[in-house]
Structures are given as structure tokens and as C-alpha cells.
Amino acid sequence: MCSKVSKADNDLRKLLSEKRLKGDEDRKVGSEVFDRLTLETLYKLAKMGYVNQLQGAISTGKEANVFKGVDDQGNFVAVKIYRVSTSDFKKMQQYIQGDPRFNVKTSNKRQIINTWVTKEMRNLKRALEVGVKVPKPLVAKNNVLVMEFIGDDIGNPAQLMRQTIISNPDYVADKILNYVKILYNNAKLVHGDLSGYNILIDDGEPVIIDISQGVTVDNPISRELLNRDITNLVNDFKKMGVEISKDEIKSKIMDV
Numbered sequence: 001m002c003s004k005v006s007k008a009d010n011d012l013r014k015l016l017s018e019k020r021l022k023g024d025e026d027r028k029v030g031s032e033v034f035d036r037l038t039l040e041t042l043y044k045l046a047k048m049g050y051v052n053q054l055q056g057a058i059s060t061g062k063e064a065n066v067f068k069g070v071d072d073q074g075n076f077v078a079v080k081i082y083r084v085s086t087s088d089f090k091k092m093q094q095y096i097q098g099d100p101r102f103n104v105k106t107s108n109k110r111q112i113i114n115t116w117v118t119k120e121m122r123n124l125k126r127a128l129e130v131g132v133k134v135p136k137p138l139v140a141k142n143n144v145l146v147m148e149f150i151g152d153d154i155g156n157p158a159q160l161m162r163q164t165i166i167s168n169p170d171y172v173a174d175k176i177l178n179y180v181k182i183l184y185n186n187a188k189l190v191h192g193d194l195s196g197y198n199i200l201i202d203d204g205e206p207v208i209i210d211i212s213q214g215v216t217v218d219n220p221i222s223r224e225l226l227n228r229d230i231t232n233l234v235n236d237f238k239k240m241g242v243e244i245s246k247d248e249i250k251s252k253i254m255d256v
Contacts, residue, residue, distance in 0.1 A: 033065050033081050037110070041142040042079075050139050050146045051079055058157045068155060069146070076149035078135060078157075080120075082113050084143060091213075092116050095192070098219040113143045120145055120212035123189060127211065130186040132179045134208045150202050150209075161206065161236065162196035168204060169240040176206050176233065181253045184226070188217045192225040195232035196239075226253075 034042075045051045049072035058066040058078060069079040092112050096102050101122065102115055121140040124147070128134060136148040151157040166172050176199065183189045191198070192213040200207040215222050230249045237244055 033083055035084065037084075038081060038143060041144045045139065045141060045144060045146060048139070049073075051077065054079060055155070068149065068157065076151065076155050077138065078147045078149045080117075080145040080147065082117060082143040082145075084109055084113060094221070095119075095213045095215060098221055099215055100218065101216065110143075116212055117141075117143055117145050119214075123211045123214040126187045126189060127183060127208065130182050132182055132187065132208060133205065134211065150200050150207050158200040158202040158207065160197055161199040161201050164201045166201065166240050169237070169242050172201070172204075172206050173233075173237045173240065173242040173244070176208075177249060177252050179206070179208055180229065180233075180249075183214075184217060184253050189214050190217060190219075190222045190226045191229055194229040196236040 042051060042054075051069045052072050053070040055068045055070065058068050060066075062083075064080050064082045067079045067081065069077045071077050093107075096112070096115055096119065099119065102119065117140045121137040124134050124137040128136060135150055138146045138148065140146075149155075149157070161172070180191070180194070183191065189211075191208065191211055192215055193210060194208070198208065198210040200209055213225075215225060227246075230246050230253075233249060234244060234246055
């Protein structure tokens with residue numbers, strides 16, 4: 001039995017190699033990220049033309065890794081792979097169960113992650129529809145989400161706001177607050193984990209990322225999450241030299 005599984009894995013890796021999909025060089029991380037079902041998913045996406053190459057990690061985290069990829073047309077894409085072995089399923093269930101868009105009554109880890117990926121894609125689409133600058137989602141399959149690559153034309157990814165010297169802090173802060181306002185009032189969404197670690201600066205413009213945990217405003221925990229986002233932004237803006245209070249942000253978002 002073991003030999004059959006091993007042979008199937010080798011065959012799949014060979015097929016992936018033929019599409020020039022390159023795994024993470026770190027073996028431990030690679031084995032956690034690229035399990036058999038993930039490899040099968042990547043192969044299917046490769047056959048569909050979404051991912052022709054993986055060229056290394058853009059970011060790594062406990063729950064997901066984001067890789068720079070190239071599609072069949074030679075365009076850069078971002079490939080987000082959720083890690084089944086290390087994801088916080090209790091947290092995911094909390095955010096999913098309170099979302100009226102999903103009716104997931106299971107403790108199956110794979111199904112929870114697949115729903116989580118679908119949730120992130122739908123949140124991104126919802127944000128784009130109302131004019132919030134986020135990566136455009138291209139396809140979601142199982143635990144893999146392929147998105148627009150945010151960076152320059154030669155493949156250098158945009159940096160996190162926390163890692164960037166902001167030359168126009170007032171403009172960036174105002175832009176971010178406007179996006180939060182539009183998300184809340186037009187998309188009826190709360191990001192839920194917004195901070196300088198989930199905002200990219202692309203050619204001077206902020207781009208909101210990592211919106212998988214985003215909830216609709218009618219979710220019982222939405223106000224708690226909004227308050228947390230506001231607290232994070234107050235602290236991040238202060239580091240940028242922009243002084244603004246929580247109450248001022250709330251008034252901007254809710255027009256009170």
C-alpha cells in the first residue's frame with residue numbers, strides 16, 4: 001500500500017515538474033504546504049493555465065503561504081496555499097458559522113479550509129465591486145487561491161505597509177479609512193484583521209490583503225472586529241506620524 005502511494009506521489013511530482021512547478025526549497029515547510037491533495041490541486045490549476053510556475057515564497061505564515069507564480073500567458077500571479085496541518089480550525093469555524101452566506105456544519109478540516117478559501121475569494125470580489133483596492137481573485141480550488149500579483153512588472157512584490165517608509169502618510173491613511181468606510185457601508189463587510197501587516201503599498205497606493213476572515217456587518221462579531229481594526233489602524237497611523245483617535249475613525253466610517 002505504501003509503495004503504491006509513494007509511486008503515485010512520484011508520478012504527480014513528475015507531472016508537476018513537466019509544468020515547471022517548483023516547490024519550496026525548505027523540505028519541512030515544503031512537506032507541510034505541498035501535501036498530496038495540494039499537489040493534485042496545483043496540477044489541475046496548471047492544466048487550466050492558471051499556474052505554470054511557482055517561483056518562491058512571497059510570504060509565509062502559520063496558516064498559509066503565498067507564492068509568486070506565472071500563468072500560461074507569462075503573467076505573474078499570487079498563489080495562496082492554506083496549510084491543513086497548521087491552520088486554526090476553531091478560529092475558522094467561528095468566522096464561518098456566523099456568516100449567513102455559508103452553512104457549514106462539519107468538523108472536517110479539509111471542508112472547513114475549502115470553505116475558508118471560497119470565503120476569501122467572495123470577500124475579495126465583493127470588495128472589488130465597490131471600488132476597494134484588493135488583489136483580484138482569479139480562481140479558488142480546494143485549499144488554493146490564485147490572485148492578481150501586486151508588485152512591479154519584473155516580479156518584485158509590493159511591500160507591507162509596516163515595512164515601508166511612507167512618503168505621503170496623510171494620503172495613505174485617508175485612503176485606507178475610505179476603503180474601510182466603503183467596505184462597511186457598501187460591501188457590508190468588516191475586514192476583521194486589518195493592520196499594517198495586511199496592507200501593501202504599491203507605487204504609493206495602499207492595497208488591502210488577507211480578507212479571508214472578513215465578516216458581513218450582520219455577523220454578531222462584526223462590531224468587535226471593527227473595533228479591533230480601528231485600534232490597529234490608530235496604532236499604525238501613529239507610527240506613520242498621523243494622529244487620529246478611535247472616535248474620529250468611527251465617525252468617518254459610520255458618518256456620525
